């Protein structure tokens with residue numbers, strides 16, 4: 001016995017199985033079916049079983065129906081008709097109420113006297129679903145107007161600024177959590193108090209022995225003047241810190257000991273010492289570095 005309900009049930013079983021898999025199997029960010037393609041196969045098997053199940057039930061019903069006496073068949077058919085009429089009765093009633101259209105038999109009561117080459121026009125009521133939606137938009141408009149124009153809700157510009165600010169914070173956060181993203185080509189001068197503080201403490205522990213605590217220079221060159229052997233912009237400084245100076249001079253590569261963020265912090269800290277002019281500083285070495293505009 002094929003019926004639309006059989007098809008619906010089979011689809012229903014499938015959706016249910018699919019949802020069960022998705023809800024019970026933890027596959028991280030992916031969908032379970034993406035992470036475990038075997039689920040697709042399982043669903044296929046379930047599909048076959050569901051079809052077989054429906055087919056068997058249908059056949060059993062059919063056979064039993066045929067075995068009935070004529071009288072019993074009639075009773076059965078009547079009961080079935082009744083059941084079908086009752087099914088979704090409320091829903092159907094509600095649906096018709098929302099349409100509020102005249103049944104075809106009564107159409108002559110609402111036909112207008114316009115006649116366009118034999119085409120006539122009916123004067124149906126506006127459907128209630130449409131009118132209700134319309135009222136809803138009016139209520140919404142009142143709320144909208146009060147919120148934005150009377151009680152000064154945020155303008156688009158304010159919302160934009162707020163989102164940009166939130167995004168900037170998220171970017172900062174992301175950079176902090178992914179320090180390895182920085183390299184000599186992307187490094188930027190860090191200006192946050194916390195970064196410079198971290199830079200200073202890295203400098204004091206690792207660099208002060210050779211460059212002096214105040215940057216005036218010792219074994220290594222003076223870092224407070226405008227003269228640089230290897231370049232005075234943040235990218236060059238970062239590069240020296242990461243890769244070391246010229247070979248044999250004593251400035252090692254720090255990328256093995258410091259992570260990229262730490263190297264960016266200490267490089268930024270060094271550049272804040274520019275022009276501090278400490279006492280007994282080492283003579284300038286290298287070339288005058290003039291920052292580009």
Ligand code: HEC
Pocket residue numbers: 202203206207208209210211219220221227228229230231237240241245246247249250251252254266267270285286
């Ligand atoms: C063992 C001593 C020593 C230590 C420790 C040391 N440096 Fe150096 N540094 C040097 C020497 C020597 C040079 C010069 C390299 C050259 O001439 O190639 C130098 C050069 C530099 C330069 C380039 C200066 C220029 O004029 O271009 C920077 C920047 C620098 N060091 C930063 C650091 C930082 C940051 C640290 C700590 C993480 C550090 N150094 C630790 C010895 C040292």
